[in-house]
Amino acid sequence: LNRIKASGLKLRFCTNETQATREKFVKKLQGMGFDISVTEVTAPAPAACRILKERSLRPHLLVHNDLVPEFAEIDKANPNCVVIGDAAENFTYANLNEAFRVLIGMEKPVLISLGRGRYYKETDGLKLDVGAYMKALEYACDVQAEVVGKPAKAFFESALAEMGVPPQEAIMIGDDIVNDVGGAQRCGMRALQVRTGKYRPCDENHPHVKPDAYVNNLAEAVDIILQQL
Amino acid sequence: LNRIKASGLKLRFCTNETQATREKFVKKLQGMGFDISVTEVTAPAPAACRILKERSLRPHLLVHNDLVPEFAEIDKANPNCVVIGDAAENFTYANLNEAFRVLIGMEKPVLISLGRGRYYKETDGLKLDVGAYMKALEYACDVQAEVVGKPAKAFFESALAEMGVPPQEAIMIGDDIVNDVGGAQRCGMRALQVRTGKYRPCDENHPHVKPDAYVNNLAEAVDIILQQL
Numbered sequence: 001l002n003r004i005k006a007s008g009l010k011l012r013f014c015t016n017e018t019q020a021t022r023e024k025f026v027k028k029l030q031g032m033g034f035d036i037s038v039t040e041v042t043a044p045a046p047a048a049c050r051i052l053k054e055r056s057l058r059p060h061l062l063v064h065n066d067l068v069p070e071f072a073e074i075d076k077a078n079p080n081c082v083v084i085g086d087a088a089e090n091f092t093y094a095n096l097n098e099a100f101r102v103l104i105g106m107e108k109p110v111l112i113s114l115g116r117g118r119y120y121k122e123t124d125g126l127k128l129d130v131g132a133y134m135k136a137l138e139y140a141c142d143v144q145a146e147v148v149g150k151p152a153k154a155f156f157e158s159a160l161a162e163m164g165v166p167p168q169e170a171i172m173i174g175d176d177i178v179n180d181v182g183g184a185q186r187c188g189m190r191a192l193q194v195r196t197g198k199y200r201p202c203d204e205n206h207p208h209v210k211p212d213a214y215v216n217n218l219a220e221a222v223d224i225i226l227q228q229l
Numbered sequence: 230l231n232r233i234k235a236s237g238l239k240l241r242f243c244t245n246e247t248q249a250t251r252e253k254f255v256k257k258l259q260g261m262g263f264d265i266s267v268t269e270v271t272a273p274a275p276a277a278c279r280i281l282k283e284r285s286l287r288p289h290l291l292v293h294n295d296l297v298p299e300f301a302e303i304d305k306a307n308p309n310c311v312v313i314g315d316a317a318e319n320f321t322y323a324n325l326n327e328a329f330r331v332l333i334g335m336e337k338p339v340l341i342s343l344g345r346g347r348y349y350k351e352t353d354g355l356k357l358d359v360g361a362y363m364k365a366l367e368y369a370c371d372v373q374a375e376v377v378g379k380p381a382k383a384f385f386e387s388a389l390a391e392m393g394v395p396p397q398e399a400i401m402i403g404d405d406i407v408n409d410v411g412g413a414q415r416c417g418m419r420a421l422q423v424r425t426g427k428y429r430p431c432d433e434n435h436p437h438v439k440p441d442a443y444v445n446n447l448a449e450a451v452d453i454i455l456q457q458l
Binding site: 088089091092093096097100101104118119125126127128129131132133135136137138139140141142 | 333348355367370371
C-alpha cells in the first residue's frame with residue numbers, strides 16, 4: 001500500500017461493508033497498520049445516500065444499528081423507499097414485516113439494497129447476508145431491488161469518478177471473483193484476483209468471469225503494476 | 230356444505246393452513262358451524278410427511294410451534310432436508326441462520342416449502358408469508374424449493390387420490406385465482422371462483438388463469454353443481 005501511495009498512483013478502497021460506518025471500518029484497518037483515511041473509501045451506504053438525494057427519496061432503513069449514522073443527513077420522514085443492508089440482529093420478524101408494509105404500501109415500490117451477498121462466515125458460523133432478505137422482499141412485493149455496492153457497475157463508476165480516472169486506466173485488485181473481478185471488468189477496468197481471503201481454487205474455472213491476471217498476494221499485485229508504469 | 234354432503238358427492242377440504250394442526254383448523258371451522266372432520270382435510274403438513282417417508286428424508290423444521298405435532302411420527306435426527314412453513318414469530322434471525330446452515334451443509338440441499346404465499350393479512354396488519362422466506366433460502370443456497378400445498382399439482386392430486394376421483398370428474402371451489410383456480414385447472418379439474426374472501430375484481434382480468442365459472446358465494450356454487458347432476 002505504501003509503495004502504491006509513494007508512486008503517485010491514485011488509490012481508492014472499495015468495500016461492501018454495511019455493518020458499520022466508514023469511520024469504524026477505517027479505524028479497524030488503521031489498527032491493523034494500514035495507511036488509510038475515510039476520504040479514500042467507497043462504500044455502499046454513502047453511495048446510497050447520493051442516490052437518495054438525487055432522486056428525493058426518503059428511506060425507511062432496515063440496516064445495522066452501527067450503519068445508521070451514515071444516513072444522518074437524509075430526510076427519513078414519511079418514507080417513499082426502503083433501504084436494506086446487512087442488518088444482522090435487526091433482521092427480526094417484526095422489522096421484516098415493517099419494511100414489507102412500507103414497500104407494499106407504495107404505488108411503485110422502490111427497494112435499494114446495499115449489496116446482494118448470499119452469506120458470509122463469522123466466528124460463530126455462517127450467516128445469511130443482505131441478498132437473501134432482499135430476495136424475500138423482492139418476491140413479496142413483486143419488485144426488483146436496485147443494488148448499490150459491488151458488483152454494481154454504478155458503484156465502481158463512482159469510485160472512478162471520485163479519483164477522476166477513466167476505467168481503462170484503472171486496475172482493480174480483489175479476492176472475490178464475482179463481486180470484485182466481475183464487477184470491475186463490466187465497468188471497463190482490468191482486474192487482478194489475489195489468491196488470498198475469499199479466493200477459492202475453483203474460481204479459476206468460473207463459467208463467466210476471468211481475471212486479467214492472478215497474483216498470490218497484494219505485494220505481488222503492486223510489483224506487477226509498478227513494473228508496467 | 231350440508232346439501233353437497235346430502236347429495237352423496239364426495240367432498241374434500243384443501244387448505245394451505247400451516248400455522249396449526251388439522252385438528253385445530255377443524256375445531257375452528259366446527260365452531261363456525263361447519264360439518265367437517267379431520268379426515269376430510271388435505272393440508273400441506275401431512276402431504277409433506279408423506280413425501281418425507283417415501284424418500285427417507287429427516288427434516289429440520291422451520292415451522293410454527295402449533296404445526297410441530299403434525300410431524301410427531303417423523304424421524305428428525307441428523308436432518309437431511311429442511312421443511313419450511315409459515316413459522317410466523319419463529320422466523321427469527323437465529324432460526325433462519327440455523328435452517329440455512331443445515332441446508333448449505335448438505336451435498337445436495339433439499340428444501341421443502343409448505344406453500345409459496347407472498348403475504349397475508351392479520352388483524353394487526355400484513356405479514357410476510359412462507360414464500361418470501363423460501364426465496365431467501367433458495368437464493369442463499371442456490372436451490373429450488375419443492376413446494377407442497379396449493380397450487381402444486383401433486384397437492385391437488387393427493388386430494389383426488391384420497392377421494393378416489395379422477396380430475397375430470399372433480400370441481401374445485403375457491404376464492405384464490407392462482408392457488409385455488411390455477412392449481413386445480415393445471416391438474417385437469419374444473420374450477421369455480423367465488424367472489425368472496427381473497428377474490429378481487431381484477432382477478433377477472435388475470436393474464437394466465439381463467440376459472441370455468443364465477444359464483445357470488447358458496448351456495449350459488451352448490452346450486453350449479455347440483456343442477457348438473
